[in-house]
Amino acid sequence: MKLYEYEAKQLFSLYNIPVPEFGLARTPEDAKNIAQKLGGKAVLKAQVLVAGRGKAGGIKFAESPQEAYELAKKLLGMEIKGEKVNSLLVSRAVDIERELYLSIVVDRSVGAASILSSSEGGIDIEELAAKSPEKIVKVYVDPLVGLKAHHVRRIVESMGLFDEQKKVLQDITLNLYKLFVELDCELAEINPLAVDKEGKLVPVDAKVIIDDNALFRRKEFAERASAELSEFEAEAKKHGFSYVELDGDIGIIGNGAGLTMATMDVVKLYGGRPANFLDIGGGARADIVEKAASLLLKHPNVKVLFVNVLGGITRCDEVAKGLVNALATYGKGKRLVVRLMGTNEEEGKRILSSAGISAFDSMEDAAKKAVELAKVM
């Protein structure tokens, strides 16, 4: 789960990583008041989760509280890459002399946290990694041992800092690691970590991603995550489906994430456009299948529903029953293509055929059919 910048900065403060003074504005008045408190000048930053808000005009500098008000009026409600701006972080502007980079990430390749640092911050780290990998210092931390002084030294020594700044960076690194571990982060990033005109180290931006699987340990975030789902996403979540919305017209239901993805891929391969990804998981009963199918049949974009089930723990007869029921209620104007194989396949196909639905044996053939149907509807 991605946190907003202001949430990340609140966590930074909690972990003694000093961030520039800020407030959160949900109205232009808020922005004006916060700017006033900060002494007039302020930077306004749109709080969105998508990347690249700077280039999209989501960051503005105000010279006065009044200008903060005017800018906030423009920023609030605007859309950045499809995401609506509901709040602004209004912060003391920093006089940046240099920009550094510091992040901690779960490194899938090595199965450990890795700390990335660079004396060239502010830019996209992937870009830097591709262009000048030698400018990035990467330190792996053994998960059983944790962060040791020698790790921190390697990071601190690589930045070209004075002794006093080194001490500060050391503390920032230790605290960021503590935050990273204690809050089950996938990523904790400071980019840029600015050195201001007075030589102080100031985290200007902050990015934190928390492991979804650990949200049970952080209830406050879990609630926020639920609140932000679309109607369809919320309902899918309620039933325990994995659900991702796409922009096509063929609804996809599969059992198992890999199979469902492969189903999407095959649909696309034959020229169709998936409307979503919905994985009912293993062992779904008729009522669950009915709910999944109903959800997609109700979706305005879905013309054809393509169900691909390979029965293992999941029983084909249960799937068939659920589909028939869903179709009876929500099937008007929609088409259903089913591929069934595995446990109780015969019985499943019988149930479908009594409802006038024929089932395919091969997912490729079924996909072709679904694409064909979607094109003519």
Next chain:
Amino acid sequence: MKLYEYEAKQLFSLYNIPVPEFGLARTPEDAKNIAQKLGGKAVLKAQVLVAGRGKAGGIKFAESPQEAYELAKKLLGMEIKGEKVNSLLVSRAVDIERELYLSIVVDRSVGAASILSSSEGGIDIEELAAKSPEKIVKVYVDPLVGLKAHHVRRIVESMGLFDEQKKVLQDITLNLYKLFVELDCELAEINPLAVDKEGKLVPVDAKVIIDDNALFRRKEFAERASAELSEFEAEAKKHGFSYVELDGDIGIIGNGAGLTMATMDVVKLYGGRPANFLDIGGGARADIVEKAASLLLKHPNVKVLFVNVLGGITRCDEVAKGLVNALATYGKGKRLVVRLMGTNEEEGKRILSSAGISAFDSMEDAAKKAVELAKVM
């Protein structure tokens, strides 16, 4: 460093292991007052570091504050195995139904903490281990992973307890382990861990030994440790010598713990009695050697001083110089036997012989000489 029972119990309280209410009495009046507060009845326990105080009469039960006063008068100032009783732990007496055993110890054999538990507490655990090892449950904790739920379950399930008691024992185990790790313990023991008539689990006795090498992290204990040293021990410590007092008449100085111990052993083998163990360590200069030799020469029990140095980093000439100086000041009525070998051996022997001291090449020959001298003095 061994802690007193009352210190251990204070730490237990700090780590949420509930101990019976108690106070520390340094006078009979204290004992009376504490007993009063506890409701009249109380148990008085001599605070000494030696084992076996119960059998030595160091634990008494008082039925009234007045009796507490009388008993305290007898207990305070008594000696238990050579150790003077300076204070008493005055505690609520526990109605014991059953006695359990729980301890955590640094296990040298496996290089890890091991948790020992038994449903038969109250007795000497070594005795139990020898007699009925099957009655002890031993769980090793990997130092990199720490205590896990499955370890705790094995301990808790082996005690024959009710569900509610199990929950309490689980918490005690978790807290004791936390204390053990956070305070750098070599041992943290509850023996007995009583089950009282109401079914409550009550730690009746508490024993904690803290790693001497970790005392720099626990200044409060380090100071107490220093305060308790004898005059000779304190001076030895000041100079960084390893020093142990024994009851013989031949003072022993060596460089290196193993060599010094072996020197004692050889003295004993030839019929002599070592007065002490003093290891000057590696690379000692003349002034340090002089201080070590002076310390022993000043000791009333020492008749003969036997110095055994194998020069490696330690230079024989420096040793010789130090010895000659010490002898000049404190040598009256004492005899010196020296064995010198290794770095700058020739020069060392020359210095000694100009002062009329001859040095041996073999530690066995030197030891024989020292024993012989001690016998005739």
Next chain:
Amino acid sequence: MAVLVNKNTYVVVQGITGREGSFHTKAMLDYGTKVLAGVTPGKGGQNVHGVPVYDSVYDAVSKHPELNTSIIFVPSAFASDAIYEAVDAGIEVVVLITEHIPIHDSMKFIRYARLRGVCIVGPNCPGVISPGESKVGIMPGHVFSKGKVGIASRSGTLTYEVAHAITKAGLGQSTAVGIGGDPITGMNMIDMLEMFREDDETKAVVLIGEIGGDMEERAAEYIKRCSYEKPVVAFVAGRTAPPGKRMGHAGAIISMGAGDAESKIRAFEACGVKVASTPAEVVKLLKGALRIG
């Protein structure tokens, strides 16, 4: 011989009294897997489908010293403890079915198990099957058949899909391993390639990858580096997955510009691994590689 599990695999089921644990114990027994013991703390003394239940893996191993493999069905909050328990009790192969385990937990126990020389399959996986010898997992046994193809897959049902096709084609599987859909798994594709390399029964390997991470790229790099001797065929799911969204599996996400299907497919192709565009095509490529049909 097969890899990871075989005729000499003796299984303890951790979480045997739960719904899943009990159901799959039955299914494994029916398949012929030697399930000797189950563990559920506090339920020692019961039995599940004739399998005795113990309070701890330690107890189970004391009674059944031949136990060498564990399969774990306990809920995610307790799974990590179950792993340590299995490793400390001397179990050599641990199959971790449980999903939704926090990644900071799995980083630790995976590291620990690796250092201790214990193979962890999973988390979030369907398990391992060596057809005709042992099934330690939740896969439908009947889609597999004894044969010559080793499968290592990040996905469950997709494995069944491909295995079924391989079975129908008469090639069969030496061992099929669902390595798990989490970002970090105990066994990875390189581990499996190494094991299949040493296994005489395995004549070809199928890798089933998906978006997220760079396990496929590293496998490709390994194949190239060691001039892997056996033919390898791959399938990668998620060509149409949008960036930044988790596709069901915790590990299936294109993030920070990395982990998309195209990069994986390119990496495989660059080292001579044939990549199928549909699951069905895997068999065609396998036959080509093995010069059959």
Next chain:
Amino acid sequence: MAVLVNKNTYVVVQGITGREGSFHTKAMLDYGTKVLAGVTPGKGGQNVHGVPVYDSVYDAVSKHPELNTSIIFVPSAFASDAIYEAVDAGIEVVVLITEHIPIHDSMKFIRYARLRGVCIVGPNCPGVISPGESKVGIMPGHVFSKGKVGIASRSGTLTYEVAHAITKAGLGQSTAVGIGGDPITGMNMIDMLEMFREDDETKAVVLIGEIGGDMEERAAEYIKRCSYEKPVVAFVAGRTAPPGKRMGHAGAIISMGAGDAESKIRAFEACGVKVASTPAEVVKLLKGALRIG
């Protein structure tokens, strides 16, 4: 071949700019040890007796990839970090001279090193010498001579004492290892017995034990269990040590009724190991065991 260190030992000195580190760097160089690099954080770029100093072991290893051994002189509060740094930088043998390291710290790094397959000698030890090949330690090189006796000892000067006698007797040493005087050490007597067993040069082994713990008893048990082929002679210091007192070494204490010299001597004698009553007697027993003189 010798064990642990030999002609192919390339050494980095951690804490090289300190008094001890610098002194012994000189002594090791004089002995012929291949000291290629030193490390002191913040002092990179200096040199000590011609040895270049780096800020980290990582830097040193980057510049000198042949480095495989480290000797650590840093103070106890920093020693544990130095160990992890060495292990993570790929060093294979770490000699830890430092004493007074908290035991909870050493339990961790010793466990870590063992799981990583790294040999830690120490803490609180004089190091290792394979006479004529390499000296990675603080022992006086001249009391040792190339030969056939392997020594593993919990004590420093006592090792020199015995080694000197062995040298005078013309037997010499294959390798002498001071395993350290702490309660828990990286290499223990069994590890050394195993290494000496595999070493062709070693014809007999001397174990120098002392009071505290049960390392000697376990070594005796090992010798019996595996019918150790080479003759072993032992000496145990501390027959006269009182219980409950630490005799210099953190590990040398008879505590809770265990660890006294008599028990160790009995254990050795029960498995056929001859125990010398004085250091000088070790040579006599060795000669007997090797049927010399």
